[in-house]
Amino acid sequence: MKYELKFGKDKVKFEIDDKNYMGEILPREIESDITGEAEVERALKNPIGTSRLKDIVKPGEKIVIVTSDITRPMPSKKVLPPVLRELSLANVSKKDITIVLALGSHRSHTEEEKRNLIGDEIYDSEIEIIDSDMNKCINLGECTNGTPVDIFKPVAKADRIICMGNIEYHYFAGYSGGSKAIMPGVSSHDAIQANHSNMIKDEAYAGNLETNPVRQDIDETGEFVKIDFIINVVLNKKKEIVKAVAGHYIKAHREGCRHLDEMYGVEIEKQGDIVIVSPGGFPKDLNIYQSQKGLDNSKHAVREGGIIILAASAKEGFGEKTFEDWMLHKKPREMIKEIKENFKLGGHKAAAIAMILQKADIYMVTDLEDELVRKINFKPFNTVQGAIEAALKELGEDSQIMIMPAAGSTLPRFNSSC
Structure with missing residues (x-):
């Protein structure tokens, strides 16, 4: 042959x-009736494990939206507009919104890279757009595994935290997405090092969630930092949004992981x-x-x-x-x-x-x-x-x-x- x-x-x-x-x-290609921004809108109107975002936030609250940096395929410029429209339904002022690009331990963005990530309209608005800084974190405690919970101060001090990301397999965290926007996304060097050092353990492998020590830290961080809402997307091989999940940082994320498995997980x-x-x-x-x-x-x-x-x-x-x-x-x-x-x-x-x-x-x-x-x-x-x-x-x-x-x-x- x-x-x-x-x-x-x-x-x-x-x-x-x-x-x-x-x-x-x-991989299996699964046909979707709704894709792209329309699929994000659908997910926002049908959150998993929480109320709608417009019913969670209140006018005058300081809101942080954490999304991926330039090293990830997350289409932030397509996901942000529906999220911002949802916030506007709650009469949230753009002056009270900060978009934090989660660098983890990666380099900072140029202003042009920020514009490309976020899109011209949002970049030129009153919304503040900043990179996270692992040297400007505050400690909120320690995970069961001993990993410090050190979080970028503007995120830790926010009244409301919204996390965005795409879900794909990660070779030692199991899956991307969910509270991974926080740990390691906006965490300190010491926290990232402690978390990632667990990658050598047998349970730290792609597709494993429940017994994965790297993922355990990531999800446990949500007990120290109140993640009010997530919006995660699954992309096809053309990097198009074919599935979006919104709501609780664990429940919605797990639903997104199940959809990813349907497309890219192959039983042998x-x-x-x-x-x-x-x-x-x-x-x-x-x-x-x-x-x-x-x-x-x-x-x-x-x-x-x-x-x-x-x-x-x-x-x-x-x-x-x-x-x-x-x-x-x-x-x-x-x-x-x-x-x-x-x-x-x-x-x-x-x-x-x-x-x-x-x-x-x-x-x-x-x-x-x-x-x-x-x-x-x-x-x-x-x-x-x-x-x-x-x-x-x-x-x-x-x-x-x-x-x-x-x-x-x-x-x-x-x-x-x-």
């Missing part, structure tokens, strides 16, 4: 013998000996940093001691300096140990890859030099076909092969107890 995968702006082709082929893991009965992975082509495989998400999702589809064949151009190299330093100069076990003791942005993705290497070998088909690929503990191949032949030789000619053509957005769900 002949197959092809996206690779950079091109495609790679290969063949698999029928006896070895297990299947493909692909058995893990493959060999999994062939494409993050989805350009720009998802522009560098190794971007390709990591697809690689991480694929770990759920491969058995212990199996082989992942990663087809990722990564033409621009590593994509982040700290990530590059860790990948080139630290051994996998060293990365895992260090990330627990001293979380560092960039290093966390290297540690995540190190944890995959504890489970499976990674063969890489890439535009990078072979020597560089070997330095990061992967095995280089010029073609997918060559990698398949080497993997079959290593694991046996009857090995079962699974394909993940859109690994960046699909999550295999395997229950080992079944």
